[in-house]
Amino acid sequence: MAQLALHGGPKVKRKPFGTGRRFGLEEIKELAEALEQNTLFYTKGKKVQQFCEAFAARYGVRHCIATTSGTASIHVALGAAGVGVGDEVITSPITDQGTLIGILYQNAVPKFADLDLDTYNLTAEYIEAQITPRTKAILVVHLAGNPCDMAPIMDLARQHGLAVIEDCAQSYLCEYRGQLAGTIGDLGAFSLNDFKHISAGDAGMVITDDDELADRCALYADKAYDRTGQMRHVHFLAPNYRMCELHGAVALAQLKKLDWICQRRHEIGDYLTARVSDLPGIHPPKVLEGCKSTYWFWMMRLDEEVLGVSRQEYVQALNAEGIPASAGYISEPVYNVPLFTRKNAYPNFPCPFECPVYRERGGEVEYGLGLCPNAEEILRTCVRLPCSEFWTDEDVEELITAIRKVTEYYWERK
Numbered sequence: 001m002a003q004l005a006l007h008g009g010p011k012v013k014r015k016p017f018g019t020g021r022r023f024g025l026e027e028i029k030e031l032a033e034a035l036e037q038n039t040l041f042y043t044k045g046k047k048v049q050q051f052c053e054a055f056a057a058r059y060g061v062r063h064c065i066a067t068t069s070g071t072a073s074i075h076v077a078l079g080a081a082g083v084g085v086g087d088e089v090i091t092s093p094i095t096d097q098g099t100l101i102g103i104l105y106q107n108a109v110p111k112f113a114d115l116d117l118d119t120y121n122l123t124a125e126y127i128e129a130q131i132t133p134r135t136k137a138i139l140v141v142h143l144a145g146n147p148c149d150m151a152p153i154m155d156l157a158r159q160h161g162l163a164v165i166e167d168c169a170q171s172y173l174c175e176y177r178g179q180l181a182g183t184i185g186d187l188g189a190f191s192l193n194d195f196k197h198i199s200a201g202d203a204g205m206v207i208t209d210d211d212e213l214a215d216r217c218a219l220y221a222d223k224a225y226d227r228t229g230q231m232r233h234v235h236f237l238a239p240n241y242r243m244c245e246l247h248g249a250v251a252l253a254q255l256k257k258l259d260w261i262c263q264r265r266h267e268i269g270d271y272l273t274a275r276v277s278d279l280p281g282i283h284p285p286k287v288l289e290g291c292k293s294t295y296w297f298w299m300m301r302l303d304e305e306v307l308g309v310s311r312q313e314y315v316q317a318l319n320a321e322g323i324p325a326s327a328g329y330i331s332e333p334v335y336n337v338p339l340f341t342r343k344n345a346y347p348n349f350p351c352p353f354e355c356p357v358y359r360e361r362g363g364e365v366e367y368g369l370g371l372c373p374n375a376e377e378i379l380r381t382c383v384r385l386p387c388s389e390f391w392t393d394e395d396v397e398e399l400i401t402a403i404r405k406v407t408e409y410y411w412e413r414k
């Protein structure tokens with residue numbers, strides 16, 4: 001049995017992980033050009049427009065609408081899909097708050113469907129259990145670069161006349177049976193925040209093939225202001241989520257790196273999974289057959305009983321070997337925070353959860369632990385590793401060696 005670094009043995013990873021610069025002369029050149037235009041407004045300059053055209057082309061869709069964030073993109077998509085007061089939107093309990101903000105601002109009610117224990121994604125079966133006459137849309141989250149099983153979800157949505165929005169904030173260029181995630185539902189929403197595969201600091205975009213939805217997205221992202229030439233206000237409520245030329249310029253340069261980044265992450269993640277899959281007591285992330293994950297992170301589940309070790313100690317042992325693993329992802333399912341459990345999205349008003357319109361439609365909702373047992377189990381048992389396109393092959397080998405060393409140690413000790 002190899003002695004763990006945690007117990008004073010030699011550490012597996014002694015050389016630092018490979019790093020690299022995300023931004024360089026390409027971004028500087030685009031930014032300089034943007035400033036030289038003497039305007040940073042998206043309809044007057046060229047950068048946002050060029051970026052949207054290039055992103056739409058890469059995804060093979062007709063339209064890309066630029067926004068200020070992933071949160072904004074989802075809000076725009078929901079608005080365009082007609083989600084409004086008293087509607088329900090079915091979504092995932094393991095996600096970023098940004099998935100939920102737009103639902104609540106539309107005064108609609110999030111309903112949480114449970115997840116598959118191995119992919120950590122929504123399934124048609126769990127979504128179906130949440131459908132009511134008030135359901136307006138399904139907002140799937142492709143978690144950590146891994147696509148949901150979209151074919152049955154699309155069948156279900158069509159059967160019930162529901163809009164499907166794909167939250168691709170963590171899932172650039174991930175593929176579901178030959179189709180890019182984001183192009184399968186009615187609308188795909190992306191984030192360019194600084195932690196994502198590519199970054200513009202903050203920004204986002206929505207893609208769609210549907211001309212009418214695209215028009216509505218454009219209005220929803222720009223105060224319902226019609227920029228098609230007539231320059232008139234349209235009379236419905238919409239926020240200002242306009243991307244400016246500086247963000248467009250950086251995004252344009254970043255887009256050129258996207259394929260390389262996603263391919264490298266895909267290779268690292270799949271290789272890691274293949275090399276630790278035989279180990280007892282751990283469940284590597286499952287990617288569905290014919291699908292491609294681009295690993296925003298790599299997350300496995302630990303069986304504490306099988307290995308006879310707590311998750312905390314297992315992660316400490318990995319950390320001692322020089323591996324930046326963490327115990328858990330978000331600390332609890334998104335529905336178990338006071339905003340939901342105490343229904344206080346808006347100060348002093350229980351809307352949208354007890355909105356009279358929602359009530360009149362027969363809506364009633366309660367949140368709290370127990371709602372989605374699989375999601376809770378995933379969060380209780382998961383061990384997360386970052387993934388970086390800058391890692392060398394040696395980094396990945398050492399990572400595997402460390403996982404094998406620690407796992408085998410506890411397995412043999414037991």
Ligand SMILES: Cc1ncc(COP(=O)(O)O)c(C=O)c1O
Binds near residue numbers: 099191
């Ligand atoms: C799944 C998911 N959805 C939405 C968002 C929101 O994106 P942004 O931070 O750009 O608003 C994030 C960001 O972390 C995310 O991970």
